[in-house]
Amino acid sequence: MSDEAEPGKAYNPETEGAEMRFADKMSYGDYLGLTQILNAQAPLSDASDELLFIIQHQTSELWMKLMLHELNAARDAIADDHMPQAMKLLARVSRIMEQLNSAWDVLRTMTPSDYTQFRDALGMSSGFQSLQYRLIEYALGNRNTAMIRPHEHDAQSVALLNAELARPSLYQVVLAFARRQGLDVPDDAIAVPASAPHLEVPEIMTLWQKVYRDPSAHWALYEVGEKLVDLEDYFRRWRFNHVTTVERVIGFKRGTGGTGGVSYLKRMLEVELFPELWHVRTAL
Ligand code: HEM
Ligand SMILES: N[C@@H](CC(=O)c1ccccc1NC=O)C(=O)O
Numbered sequence: 001m002s003d004e005a006e007p008g009k010a011y012n013p014e015t016e017g018a019e020m021r022f023a024d025k026m027s028y029g030d031y032l033g034l035t036q037i038l039n040a041q042a043p044l045s046d047a048s049d050e051l052l053f054i055i056q057h058q059t060s061e062l063w064m065k066l067m068l069h070e071l072n073a074a075r076d077a078i079a080d081d082h083m084p085q086a087m088k089l090l091a092r093v094s095r096i097m098e099q100l101n102s103a104w105d106v107l108r109t110m111t112p113s114d115y116t117q118f119r120d121a122l123g124m125s126s127g128f129q130s131l132q133y134r135l136i137e138y139a140l141g142n143r144n145t146a147m148i149r150p151h152e153h154d155a156q157s158v159a160l161l162n163a164e165l166a167r168p169s170l171y172q173v174v175l176a177f178a179r180r181q182g183l184d185v186p187d188d189a190i191a192v193p194a195s196a197p198h199l200e201v202p203e204i205m206t207l208w209q210k211v212y213r214d215p216s217a218h219w220a221l222y223e224v225g226e227k228l229v230d231l232e233d234y235f236r237r238w239r240f241n242h243v244t245t246v247e248r249v250i251g252f253k254r255g256t257g258g259t260g261g262v263s264y265l266k267r268m269l270e271v272e273l274f275p276e277l278w279h280v281r282t283a284l
Contacts, residue, residue, distance in 0.1 A: 047117035049110050056107045057127070060100055064132040067096045071139045071170060078173040081180070083220045090227040097234035104241040108248065115249050119256070126257025131157050140235070140273050141169035141198045150257075166193045171274055174224055175204065181221060183207045200275040208280040225277055232273045239269050 014020050029035065043050040070089050077086035127133065129150045143165060151157035172190050179185040186203050208225060215222040243265040255261040272278060
């Protein structure tokens, strides 16, 4: 009888053994550090939408943390010739980016009238100063050292950015793998540290042409090539969602970070992370 639902009486899961006392045991909130996370929202205004704005950015930063973790694991796997593991990790990175893309639908519900109520409180802070975003761009090969400047007040951030620049980018580890597979890759393309964005190299165009013209002869490279295209495809969608949301919310105002705003973000839409992988399509 005690296990059965009694009409009109709230069911107590304790009767089936649910643990209810956590004074000296690790609980859900303890494990997840929820006291820290849920107390880390400190709106500076009374505007209702400031909490949305803060949580949107904090959750994005958490996903970016995971993205960096998976990108690092993927780079290690490729460097060790563990391609099946790398494929799984890169697929996960694309799914995380898709998660970030969907999140724009929530922020888009904030109108210019809502945002202007607290925009002044943001001062000169801006996503332009996101350390993790810059680390992701560097890991993917978009290495513009000018972007270190906004972090100069923080030695630890500068050290992380420089450590990233000292590592081969994702594209470089893929190209080094291609060389181990017997394909021709110029030394320059995989030299570290690479502290400039990767620009199209004719020999690498030839490499991908060989791969895409005969996938079965170069299956691992064909698969990783498509994973990189996927990843950049999702990243481009993130940039596009960002610039469209920005235009919708602040029009053509200058950014709090000091750039032209939409004009700067439109320029960033032209970034090509893996240029040969896009250009090879025309040559097939
Ligand atoms: C209403 C919402 C938003 C507005 C109006 C906005 C506006 C801007 C503007 C104008 C810039 C250019 C830099 C500047 O001068 O400030 C920028 C850059 C940036 N924002 Fe946002 N943003 C919004 C939401 C977001 C969200 C949700 C994220 C997610 C983390 C984000 C991340 C970034 C990043 C990473 C940059 C640097 C982009 C780059 O350098 O390529 N922004 N944003
Ligand atoms: N750049 C934005 C402000 C902004 O969006 C922002 C400010 C502080 C923390 C994160 C932000 N998000 C993206 O840039 C603006 O110009 O309104």
